Amino acid sequence: xxxxxxxxxxxxVPAGATVLQACEMAGKExxxxxxxxxxxxxxxxxxxxxxxxxxxxxxxxxxxxPAAEGQEIRTDSPMVKKAREGVMEFLLINHPLxxxxxxxxxxxxxxxxxxxxxxxxxxxxxxxxxxxxxxMGPLIxxxxxxxxxxxxxxxxxxxxxxxxxxxxxxxxxxxxxxxxLEQAAAHELSANVIDLCPVGALTSRPYxxxxxxxxxxxxxxxxxxxxxxxxxxxxxxxxEVMRALPRVNDDVNEEWLSDKGRYQVDGLTKRRLDRVWxxxxxxxxxxxxxxxxxxxxxxxxxxxxxxxxxxxxxxDAETMFAAKALVNACxxxxxxxxxxxxxxxxxxxxxxxxxxxxxxxxxxxxxLIVGSNVRWEAALLNVRLRKAVKAGAKVYIIGPExxxxxxxxxxxxxxxxxxRVPKELGDFMKSAKxxxxxxxxxxxxxxxxPAALKLVDKFNLVRTSEDGSxxxxxxxxxxxxxxxxxxxLGFALPGGMADVAAAKPKVLLSLGADEMDYAPYAxxxxxxxxxxxxxxxxxxxxILPGASYAEKDGTYVNTEGRVQFAxxxxxxxxxxxxxxxxxxxxxxxxxxxxxxxxxxxxxAKMIAAVPALGEEGLADYGALPKADSSAKAEGEIxxxxxxxxxxxxxxxxxxxxxxxxxxELLHGADVKEAAE
Amino acid sequence: MADRTPxxxxxxxxxxxxxxxxxxxxxKTADWHIAKYPEGRQRSAVMPLLDLAQRQVGAETDTxxxxxxxxxxxxxxxxxxxxxxxxxxxxxxFMYNLKPVGKFxxxxxxxxxxxxxxxxxxxxxxKKRGMKKGEVSExxxxxxxxxECMGNCATAPMVQIxxxxxxxxxxxxxxxxxDALAAGEQPKAGTQExxxxxxxxxxxxxxxxxxxxxxHDYRGEW
Numbered sequence: 087x088x089x090x091x092x093x094x095x096x097x098x099v100p101a102g103a104t105v106l107q108a109c110e111m112a113g114k115e116x117x118x119x120x121x122x123x124x125x126x127x128x129x130x131x132x133x134x135x136x137x138x139x140x141x142x143x144x145x146x147x148x149x150x151x152p153a154a155e156g157q158e159i160r161t162d163s164p165m166v167k168k169a170r171e172g173v174m175e176f177l178l179i180n181h182p183l184x185x186x187x188x189x190x191x192x193x194x195x196x197x198x199x200x201x202x203x204x205x206x207x208x209x210x211x212x213x214x215x216x217x218x219x220x221x222m223g224p225l226i227x228x229x230x231x232x233x234x235x236x237x238x239x240x241x242x243x244x245x246x247x248x249x250x251x252x253x254x255x256x257x258x259x260x261x262x263x264x265x266x267l268e269q270a271a272a273h274e275l276s277a278n279v280i281d282l283c284p285v286g287a288l289t290s291r292p293y294x295x296x297x298x299x300x301x302x303x304x305x306x307x308x309x310x311x312x313x314x315x316x317x318x319x320x321x322x323x324x325x326e327v328m329r330a331l332p333r334v335n336d337d338v339n340e341e342w343l344s345d346k347g348r349y350q351v352d353g354l355t356k357r358r359l360d361r362v363w364x365x366x367x368x369x370x371x372x373x374x375x376x377x378x379x380x381x382x383x384x385x386x387x388x389x390x391x392x393x394x395x396x397x398x399x400x401x402d403a404e405t406m407f408a409a410k411a412l413v414n415a416c417x418x419x420x421x422x423x424x425x426x427x428x429x430x431x432x433x434x435x436x437x438x439x440x441x442x443x444x445x446x447x448x449x450x451x452x453x454l455i456v457g458s459n460v461r462w463e464a465a466l467l468n469v470r471l472r473k474a475v476k477a478g479a480k481v482y483i484i485g486p487e488x489x490x491x492x493x494x495x496x497x498x499x500x501x502x503x504x505x506r507v508p509k510e511l512g513d514f515m516k517s518a519k520x521x522x523x524x525x526x527x528x529x530x531x532x533x534x535x536p537a538a539l540k541l542v543d544k545f546n547l548v549r550t551s552e553d554g555s556x557x558x559x560x561x562x563x564x565x566x567x568x569x570x571x572x573x574x575l576g577f578a579l580p581g582g583m584a585d586v587a588a589a590k591p592k593v594l595l596s597l598g599a600d601e602m603d604y605a606p607y608a609x610x611x612x613x614x615x616x617x618x619x620x621x622x623x624x625x626x627x628x629i630l631p632g633a634s635y636a637e638k639d640g641t642y643v644n645t646e647g648r649v650q651f652a653x654x655x656x657x658x659x660x661x662x663x664x665x666x667x668x669x670x671x672x673x674x675x676x677x678x679x680x681x682x683x684x685x686x687x688x689x690a691k692m693i694a695a696v697p698a699l700g701e702e703g704l705a706d707y708g709a710l711p712k713a714d715s716s717a718k719a720e721g722e723i724x725x726x727x728x729x730x731x732x733x734x735x736x737x738x739x740x741x742x743x744x745x746x747x748x749x750e751l752l753h754g755a756d757v758k759e760a761a762e
Numbered sequence: 763m764a765d766r767t768p769x770x771x772x773x774x775x776x777x778x779x780x781x782x783x784x785x786x787x788x789x790k791t792a793d794w795h796i797a798k799y800p801e802g803r804q805r806s807a808v809m810p811l812l813d814l815a816q817r818q819v820g821a822e823t824d825t826x827x828x829x830x831x832x833x834x835x836x837x838x839x840x841x842x843x844x845x846x847x848x849x850x851x852x853x854x855x856f857m858y859n860l861k862p863v864g865k866f867x868x869x870x871x872x873x874x875x876x877x878x879x880x881x882x883x884x885x886x887x888x889k890k891r892g893m894k895k896g897e898v899s900e901x902x903x904x905x906x907x908x909x910e911c912m913g914n915c916a917t918a919p920m921v922q923i924x925x926x927x928x929x930x931x932x933x934x935x936x937x938x939x940x941d942a943l944a945a946g947e948q949p950k951a952g953t954q955e956x957x958x959x960x961x962x963x964x965x966x967x968x969x970x971x972x973x974x975x976x977x978h979d980y981r982g983e984w
Contacts (some may be wrong), residue, residue, distance in 0.1 A: 250844030253854040256766050266846040267771055267831075 088155040091160055094307060103150035105159055110225045114161045115231075116287050117170060117199045119284045120179075124340060126245060129529035131177070131236050133199065136161050145169040146205070164316045167203075174204040177234050179387065180215040180259075181285070186215035187225045188232065190286030192299040196234065217262055221512040222252075223270025224746045225345060227294050233287035235261050239279035242472075246342070248472050248491030249273040263287070272751040273491075274465035274731060281331065292349055292743045293329045297321075302328060303724075304474060307656035308642045309339075309347035310567035310635045311735060314444070315644025316343050320636055320655040327351045327636050327655055335617070337445050338648065342456075344465040346731065346749065348739055353741030354634055357619045360467040360660025365628040370629065378613075378628045379675035385592050385611040390676060393592035394420030397577055398598030398616065399566035400735055402640025403699055404650070405575050405665040406568065407692040408680065409597055412669050415678035420586050422579050423572030425602035429582035430535040432573050435533065436707035438511075439570070440646040441558035442522050443704065446471045451561065452518030454511070455483045458526020459726040461490060463565045463646070468748045482511055485528060485723045501719040504537045507544065523547060524560035529719075529728045530562065536717030542710055555737040560710055562643055565607070565727060566750050567635075570643035574705065597665065598624050598632065600736050615659070615668055618736035631662035632738060638664040639685065641692075649698060766853055768860045771831050779832040780803075784840075788818050792840065805843045812837055812858055825902070826867040826924050828859035856909060863905040864898045866943055869922040872908045875915035880932070884919050886932035886940050891940065903944060916961040917953050926951035930958065 089098050090105075092112035099108045104127070109116050119131035119757055129150035136148045137160040147167055160166060178200065185191045217230040235254065240263065243252045251265050251272075265271055271279070282292050302321035309316040309330070316339035316530040318330045332343035364373040364381065386393060393416045395409040401423075410421050412512035432438060442450065448470050460468045468490065475481060475492040482495045484503055497511070507515075515521045523545070525538050539560070542548060547628050564570065572578065579585040586594075587606035594607050598616035604625035614626035637658040643649050658664070666688055673680045682688040693700030732737045732748040769775060784792055789972035795810040812829060815837050820827025829852050850860045859867070864975040865959050868888055885908065892899050893906035914920040917929035921936065928939050928951065935954040941947040953960065 149969035250846055252852045253844075255850055257854045260766065266844075266849060 088157070089154050089303075090153050090157040090159060092159045093326075094344065098324075099153045103153045105136060105138060105146070105151045105153050105157070108153040108157075109136065109148060109159060109161055110332070110747070116148055116161065117203050118149060119195060120197075120235060120238060122238055122241075122282065124246065125238060125241040127283075128237050128241065131234065132173045133170065133177075133203075133651060135166060135173065137163050157610070158760070163634075166608075168572075170203040173351070174200055175208065175210075178204070178208060179210050179625055181281050182214060182231050184232075188286040189227075189289040189294055190232075190283075194286060195284035195667070202355065212673045213360070217258060219263070220264045221268040221270065222265055222288070223276065224743065224750055225291055225349060226271060226280060226288060227289045227291035229289070229519075230262060230264075230287055232285050232491055233263055234285055236280040236284055237261070237263070238284070239263060239288060242279055242282055243273075243276075245273070246278075246469055246472075247273050247275045252279070255263075258581070270751055274344050274346070274461060275342055275346050275469070278332075281341070281689040288331065292352060296555050297323050297328050303655070305636075305653050306333065307655060308567075308634065308650045308652040309343065310642065311344065311347040311350055311657065311738065312464050313564040313567055313569055313645040314339065314344075314464045315567065315642055315646075315648060315650050316347055316466060318343060318347060322636075322655045325656050327354050337443065338646075339466050340469070340646065342466055342469060346465075346734070346744065349743045349747070350738040350741045351636070352743050353737040353739070354636055355659075356742065357740040358659050359617055359619055359623060359629055359631040360658075360662050361631060362573070362661065363623075366446040366628045370626075373628075375671070378630060379626060379672060382593055382611065382613060382672065383675050383677075385564070386676060388592075390678065391417035391739070392589075392592035393418050393595065394422075394586045394589065394593070394610075395577075395595040396425055396583070396586065396595060396599040396602055396621070397421075397568055398425060398596070398600055398736075399568050400635055400737070401568040401572075401597050401665070402635065402638065402642055403575060403580070404570035404640050404688055405597060405638075406572055406575050408666040408669040408682075409595060410577055411680040411682070411691070412673050412676075412678065413595070413682050415673065416676060417504060418591070419580065420589055420591055421577045422583055422586050423568055423577045424582050425599045426531070427583040427603070429580070429584070430530050430533070431580075432578050434707070434711040435570075435573055435705075436710045437535065437560075438562045438564075438573060439564060439707055440524075440561040441643075441710075442561050443646050443648075444470050447471065447522060447524075447561070448477070450513050450522040451476050451477075451479045452520075452521040452522045453479055453481045453524065454515065454522070454541075455481065455485070455524045456526060456534060457485045457529030457532065457723045457726070458503075458524060458563050459488045459528075460524070460526070460563065461488060462726070462728045462731045463526060464563055467563065480514065485526070486725060488726075499723040501532055501534050501537070501721050501723065504534060504541065504719040507541075517540075517708045519551070520557050520559060521545050521547055522561060524561045524563050526563050527565045528725070530724045531727070532723060534719040535562070536714050537719030539711065539713040539719060540715065542713060548710060558710070567642055567644070570647055571699070574643060574699060575692075596626065596648055598622065598736065606620070607738075615665055616736070617662065617722060618628060618740050619735035620739060622736075630663040630668050631658070631660065632668060633658040633662055637662070638666075641689075643699070643705065647698075647707060649702050649705055651702055766860060767832055768834075768853070769828075771864065773828055776832060779830040780790075782815075782819075782830075782833045782836050784814075785818060788814055796841070801956075802850055805841050805847070808837065808843070809839055809855070810885055811841065812848070812852055816858060823862075824858065825865050826863050826905070828862050831939075844883075847877070860900060865903045866923050866940075867905045867907065868893065869907045869909045869912075870916070871910070871912045871922075872915070872919050873911040875911075876919040879918040881919040883933050884921060884931055887936050888921075891937075904940075916963070917955075929961075930955035931951045940981075 115135045116132045134148045135145035137689045138146045139158040157443045220228045238326040305320045307320045317333040321329045334341045362373045363370040390710045395413045472492045592610045594610040596614045600622040612621045612626045613628045615630045615632045636655045698705035732744040738744040796807045799806040808971040816827040838848040893904045930953045939949045
């Protein structure tokens, strides 16, 4: 570990660290544009110049210079100050002075650093360079005249996303960043280049001219668009969520966010259920809360126990706990969250958990994916798998073909392969140091879980490595943000939805369940408690308006079993209430006692029932169950559950931006011009 | 500077070049270039392959050759690499023409040494013959481009025409070269100064004079 001196302060840095990292460790701020922790080093902006001895008597780019024993680094000398001023002056030669009309204003690296390190005025009197507008799709707005050629976006799409679509054409002063033939950037993480862009060249198209960063209220939240549980920050103005940005969490989303999680938020203000509706003579008509509650208690007059609750994909743990408390207080056990009818065994949650963790799967060296289009089901996990492949892992996939962005071997879509593993695959998995199996929703639906559990012994997936750490390579990848919390709460029945249908409940509470089949419940009173007028609301007899994830506090558990807490950013519109208050009021109407009167009481009760939900971080589910040796997997995986990446949940389906993405990027509709 | 944007992606362009494929000889050459690089580094062959493709287009159209977008895509596919990466290379280097050129691509150096030695006259002479910067002349023979330093400063002014340099030019010498080319002959490449071989000093060497006759060892004299 080399020892270096930064501004007279001696520090020890890890081997392989750069001078820039050494300076950061010493607490010095180094201005930079092209350098980014998660991308390769380019060294082309020259903003990070420092003085280094020994070395040539000129400033050095610290981002690309390895820290070496005995280096004397100065970040505060006149040479450094002059160098930074010089670089900044060069960068500003061609950068337009349009900060007042630029969306990056207020959160612009160039703006901030020009103030901090620039020389205050320009000596340049020639014309500035102008670059033609580039089209990069419905999410990314480009004003390429502002580009300073840091190439972060190029490196992101090549290295992280794995889709080489952005490049730097021409050379020198004429260099331009563009996509090939100005096609739209069409992958699930494309909008991350907006965060990476240090200037206003790439900005958010849906958010264009909407707000300034300093007038937004920032709320820490959790993304519910998939089961990854990406950490996000909701930026709201008044009663509207203006945008969602990723937060840094190296264990979950690093600092990326899928396009759906980022841009579905405009759906929060569209197609909202903001008042009570009751179906009369076949049509939904506005009504009052008391009327609705009266109808529900009327339907249960002959026996309260004939009530069931089904939870949707976006529901938080507290809502599910409140619903379960209500249903149980009525004397019923009918609660189910696997709304599409899956029936896998949930007696041991380790068997349905992503045990390797997202950070851990990066270190796997042999990965078998069974029935999952990871790119669409968990775009951020695919980034991790890509990293694993770059580090030398090999990936095999069972299921219909999709483009993983890394080399992978498709083994066909017949699940029988799990019963008789081909020798090549078996030998490879056994000889691997950290083998992993990822079981996706398509395989779960086909009942492949017991057969997959047999692979734990066969491939020796759980093992203790030489350094004493335990590797668990058995993983289940869910696609619903509510799934793990619902299973922890016991919000499941052995027979799944079939058990609910067989019980023929008089009242069916649907907690935002939009993907379920309502046909078996023709005779039930269907009560939809949710926030969007989607499929569930179309089938409902009574609609009670609830709150979306942005409008309530709540606990979410991601597919790794990571308990995370989201906060309320804005108030729900109109008459809509936080879901637990609706269920609490319904308990009064039904004259049952659920045992809580406030959110704090509800949460305390929930944590008392399931202590793991009270602690943020990975829940411990214990050891994997013993596999049933007679288990057999059968059937073909005909397709994956997600047919359209951009339209998987009611919020996304209500979102105009997601609809446009779906039309343009997946279904090839013509680009809509602003004038149309 | 030359217009470096690719020729527009039109249906006509696709129809003309969409079916582009290596000729059997060129396929051999292409594979030979690719084989020079270690396994997994086949993309390194992108530059020779683009050159080869440009020459093949040139042979098909009886010009110096250029790179239509479908041909760039073909090269990308042949090397299994993203098109944008190939276009980055093609748009970076001036040796790749992104727009159609004439049979002879006259590249006049206009950088300081050549300018001091009369490149303006060379440029005027070219224009007098009907050449226009960045355009193919009406007879399809000439395309004129002004370029930056080609490294022939000792024999300035110079022009590069396709694969050959013509140096020590005067307008008369240039006309002689161009006339010969137009007539289908191959003029002598290199310096046009009578009595000069390459870029040795005019009037004989001024330094290292003893080296003219033998491999003289100067070390003792230092």
